[in-house]
Amino acid sequence: MASLSLERWNVEAAAALDRMEQAHRAIGGSARGRRYATQQINQSYLVLLSSHFQRFCRDLHSEAVDHLLGGIDARIRPIVHGALTTGRKLDQGNPNPGNLGADFGRLGMSFWPDVNALHRHNPQRQQRLDLMARWRNAIAHQDFAGQAQALGGRTEVTLPEVRWFRNACNGLAPYFDRAVLAHIRAVIGPNGGW
């Protein structure tokens, strides 16, 4: 069984991202200006992908906290809830590997070692996530110079690259879910979690 957060990623986020694919296809043909228009869509697609993945990761964190704290005294629960979620990096920042490790680390997880131990491709997916965050920042802040080294001096992202990032997110999401579930069960017992 999957977390509610993963279900939301698989259904709602997928539908929203598929609409960007449709928008890209709708600008068909070879008319002048098409390349400029598709570049705008590619950039929008990448930023939307990053924001939906951020939402998934933030949701998964919230869901995990609620499961971890489900059995504690209701008078103490808001205090601990606050300690685990206030000032969370995923509330403000990208779902980059550092932010994910920091936020899930607050729950007592060794996040990336746990995720990477689940599949041999996950370390490469982690690297792609880092690169996606750099593209996202360059696009959102229109600061390609600041990310020039990571982006190889490029200012345009291609549709296959965005799909490559999306595949990395799709590949990582179920392993995030599994790693967090395993952690919850290790902490509160084998019947914990989803």
Add this chain to the structure above:
Amino acid sequence: MGVSAVIARLYKVGDRVRFQLGAHKVEGTVVEDRGLIGLDGRQLVRVEVPLDATYVQEFELPAALLEPARRNRARLS
């Protein structure tokens, strides 16, 4: 139909709520509906609470731990 489709949202953004924080009841405003992603598909919300005149803290909490503040109760009655 998923669990989230049959469980009601208890609060919406802008609602005034109260909850027990340690030895005190505090009052705040719902600033974000996080959706039906809590334990058993229950609603989670973020509540902004002015802890004193200079400091506002946000708490992400299960809606089940909250109760409507007086203004909401008056509106509902």
